[in-house]
Amino acid sequence: MNLKNFKLNLSNKNKDLIPQVITVLLLILVIIYFTINAQSNMGNRGISFGFGFLSQESSFDITFSLIDYDGSHSYARAFLVGLLNTILVSAIGIFFATILGVTIGIGRLSQNYLIAKSAEWYVEIFRNIPLILQIFFWYFAALRALPLTVDSINFYDISFLNVKGWYVPRFIWTNFSVFLYSIILAIILIIFLSKYAKKQRDEFGKQLPTLYISLGLLIILPLTTFLAGGVSLSFEIPELEQLSQTVYVYKGGVSIIPELISLALALSMYTATFIAENVRAGILGVNKGQKEAAASIGLTKGQILKLVVMPQALRIIIPPTTNQYLNLTKNSSLAAAIAYPDIVLVFAGTALMQTGRAIEIISITMLTYLSLSLSISVFMNWYNKKMAIKEK
Amino acid sequence: MIKSIRTWILVVLASSLLVACGQGGGGSGSKKSKTLDNTKKAGFVKCGVSQGLPGFSNADESGNWTGIDVDVCRAVAAAVLGDADKVKYTPLSAKERFTALTSGEIDVLARNTTWTLSRDADIGLTFVGVNFYDGQGFMVRKNSGINSVNDFKDGISACTNTGTTTELNMRDFFNSKNIKYEPIAFEKADEVVQAYDAGRCDTYTTDKSGLAAQRTKLSAPDDHKVLPETISKEPLGPVVRQGDSVWEDIVRWSLNTMIEAEEYGVNSSNASSLKDSDNPAIKRLVGAEGELGAAFGLDNEWSLRIIEQVGNYGESYKKHIADTNILPNRGPNELWTKGGILYVPPAR
Numbered sequence: 001m002n003l004k005n006f007k008l009n010l011s012n013k014n015k016d017l018i019p020q021v022i023t024v025l026l027l028i029l030v031i032i033y034f035t036i037n038a039q040s041n042m043g044n045r046g047i048s049f050g051f052g053f054l055s056q057e058s059s060f061d062i063t064f065s066l067i068d069y070d071g072s073h074s075y076a077r078a079f080l081v082g083l084l085n086t087i088l089v090s091a092i093g094i095f096f097a098t099i100l101g102v103t104i105g106i107g108r109l110s111q112n113y114l115i116a117k118s119a120e121w122y123v124e125i126f127r128n129i130p131l132i133l134q135i136f137f138w139y140f141a142a143l144r145a146l147p148l149t150v151d152s153i154n155f156y157d158i159s160f161l162n163v164k165g166w167y168v169p170r171f172i173w174t175n176f177s178v179f180l181y182s183i184i185l186a187i188i189l190i191i192f193l194s195k196y197a198k199k200q201r202d203e204f205g206k207q208l209p210t211l212y213i214s215l216g217l218l219i220i221l222p223l224t225t226f227l228a229g230g231v232s233l234s235f236e237i238p239e240l241e242q243l244s245q246t247v248y249v250y251k252g253g254v255s256i257i258p259e260l261i262s263l264a265l266a267l268s269m270y271t272a273t274f275i276a277e278n279v280r281a282g283i284l285g286v287n288k289g290q291k292e293a294a295a296s297i298g299l300t301k302g303q304i305l306k307l308v309v310m311p312q313a314l315r316i317i318i319p320p321t322t323n324q325y326l327n328l329t330k331n332s333s334l335a336a337a338i339a340y341p342d343i344v345l346v347f348a349g350t351a352l353m354q355t356g357r358a359i360e361i362i363s364i365t366m367l368t369y370l371s372l373s374l375s376i377s378v379f380m381n382w383y384n385k386k387m388a389i390k391e392k
Numbered sequence: 393m394i395k396s397i398r399t400w401i402l403v404v405l406a407s408s409l410l411v412a413c414g415q416g417g418g419g420s421g422s423k424k425s426k427t428l429d430n431t432k433k434a435g436f437v438k439c440g441v442s443q444g445l446p447g448f449s450n451a452d453e454s455g456n457w458t459g460i461d462v463d464v465c466r467a468v469a470a471a472v473l474g475d476a477d478k479v480k481y482t483p484l485s486a487k488e489r490f491t492a493l494t495s496g497e498i499d500v501l502a503r504n505t506t507w508t509l510s511r512d513a514d515i516g517l518t519f520v521g522v523n524f525y526d527g528q529g530f531m532v533r534k535n536s537g538i539n540s541v542n543d544f545k546d547g548i549s550a551c552t553n554t555g556t557t558t559e560l561n562m563r564d565f566f567n568s569k570n571i572k573y574e575p576i577a578f579e580k581a582d583e584v585v586q587a588y589d590a591g592r593c594d595t596y597t598t599d600k601s602g603l604a605a606q607r608t609k610l611s612a613p614d615d616h617k618v619l620p621e622t623i624s625k626e627p628l629g630p631v632v633r634q635g636d637s638v639w640e641d642i643v644r645w646s647l648n649t650m651i652e653a654e655e656y657g658v659n660s661s662n663a664s665s666l667k668d669s670d671n672p673a674i675k676r677l678v679g680a681e682g683e684l685g686a687a688f689g690l691d692n693e694w695s696l697r698i699i700e701q702v703g704n705y706g707e708s709y710k711k712h713i714a715d716t717n718i719l720p721n722r723g724p725n726e727l728w729t730k731g732g733i734l735y736v737p738p739a740r
Binding site: 352 | 578
């Protein structure tokens with residue numbers, strides 16, 4: 001009787017809600033059960049659980065770090081070094097993969113037989129070879145091909161390329177902050193300018209030379225800081241030093257390690273193939289009538305691509321390209337194979353070994369990749385929304 | 393790719409195994425050993441080895457494992473199962489090895505692993521002994537003009553493996569000498585060798601036995617040399633999970649038996665004929681006197697089987713390390729009676 005009443009009282013909304021609530025509760029119970037069980041088993045095996053190790057001294061060094069680090073810093077700091085290195089190589093990879101991918105994607109649609117065919121071959125070759133092999137190829141091919149330190153390839157006596165890396169001059173700034181503020185100011189001015197220009201165009205049909213004014217602002221403002229703001233810049237050029245009979249090293253300047261170069265190269269060349277296909281699909285996805293209509297009102301070829309084709313193609317290109325950005329970021333974890341000190345090598349590798357905290361460290365690493373990927377997703381979704389058709 | 397996936401799978405496996413085993417952790421207590429029972433039931437010893445280090449654990453073309461680390465596993469199999477060949481080998485990277493052991497994927501880790509306090513005390517492992525006394529050294533090119541570690545200068549680059557004590561020793565060493573160095577750490581030894589060979593780094597540092605073994609893989613081994621200095625103590629030995637003291641004893645005394653057999657001159661060819669020896673220590677070793685096996689639930693011929701099927705420590709060393717020209721000179725790995733430091737408690 002009671003039960004019957006209860007059933008009758010269920011509104012449609014509750015009917016949908018109850019199974020969901022039960023599922024969530026069950027899931028939470030399962031997680032709690034697994035956690036407790038894992039803890040008691042770890043206890044039985046004499047394994048302790050905790051994150052206290054993060055503040056201990058790491059006592060290992062890392063080849064390449066964007067922040068100040070050596071073995072006397074903590075494991076948490078080592079984690080940060082690895083994370084920044086992962087972000088660095090992913091950012092470089094995404095940047096070049098996008099440029100290369102768009103170029104090749106457009107190239108595949110070219111009327112020129114040679115360009116179209118080479119773009120096609122590029123895509124077919126690089127997307128069909130496992131990434132790890134490409135990384136090894138670029139790394140060991142580069143190491144074998146590059147000269148030893150003493151016979152470095154010399155770029156105008158300021159930059160040197162050899163098997164130990166690419167040495168470039170270091171910038172030594174005075175009053176760098178003033179210079180930085182001037183650039184930020186220039187960017188803010190450019191944003192206002194473009195808004196103003198848009199208004200002028202929409203309301204009065206006037207075209208302002210926005211590009212030239214922006215470039216001018218971006219060059220002139222920072223330049224004036226050199227003349228008036230007390231900013232100055234000097235260069236520290238790498239110098240060859242002999243350590244022993246046949247061992248040489250470049251000192252001073254900035255060294256870009258070959259691991260970073262080959263990893264970024266392999267990641268961008270591989271991912272570019274997928275982006276190229278996305279771009280091709282996006283452009284092909286725009287109705288032919290659109291281009292013809294644009295041409296019939298007298299737009300130039302460049303204008304058609306910029307104003308008509310690309311805005312529509314981007315809607316098709318962005319979502320799958322987001323996937324490629326995510327893949328690239330996750331694939332950067334293959335860095336460990338060639339000694340690029342990313343988060344997997346430094347934290348899930350060396351730190352895990354030294355502390356033996358497998359579960360803690362792998363959880364942190366997984367969470368980190370998750371947050372990285374989610375951030376990229378959020379940004380790309382925002383960009384996608386911006387590009388989507390605005391129903392009026 | 394395969395490697396990193398493997399590591400992740402292992403870790404996931406580790407956590408799920410910890411969960412799945414419920415309350416059944418290591419059966420510490422009287423004479424019950426869960427690991428021993430499981431091993432007998434499975435019919436093979438689950439042994440973790442390296443991914444290929446000549447002399448220690450290395451697989452030939454047909455997949456047969458040999459080396460002095462492998463011989464420890466074979467000794468345990470001979471003692472427990474009566475057949476030294478009943479071993480299942482799992483090749484592990486430095487990074488994976490401890491997780492594989494604590495999760496129960498393997499029961500003995502014989503993978504040139506350095507015995508240190510933190511490993512022994514902190515992460516649920518127990519070291520049972522030392523089967524090779526090693527120390528970290530440096531390899532350089534012969535034409536480099538570097539003849540001693542004192543010739544190292546600021547800016548030197550050093551290649552090594554990640555996840556090893558080597559990485560830590562390297563830092564201690566260069567710091568104590570106040571030398572700025574560039575550390576380049578690879579996940580697998582093969583890549584270290586290739587990078588060093590290509591000139592990416594000026595020196596290659598790892599355990600001296602490892603240097604000797606890896607040198608054979610270089611394109612021109614004779615162009616390289618190992619510097620005379622040893623910068624660390626690296627006692628390498630087999631490891632078991634903490635909490636199963638019977639299993640721990642079996643592995644410890646399997647290793648000890650091999651060393652003790654060499655001390656008393658018992659080897660694979662004369663062992664069975666020594667049953668009526670006059671020396672009671674020898675008689676105990678070949679199972680003709682005492683009830684030593686009963687102490688860990690084995691029959692009395694366990695040690696005889698080790699000596700017959702695997703051989704004594706000297707035979708093992710000669711076959712895998714000396715005759716393969718890795719380290720012909722036994723150095724500290726000689727018996728204490730012959731000027732080395734191999735000294736095991738008496739089996740009685």
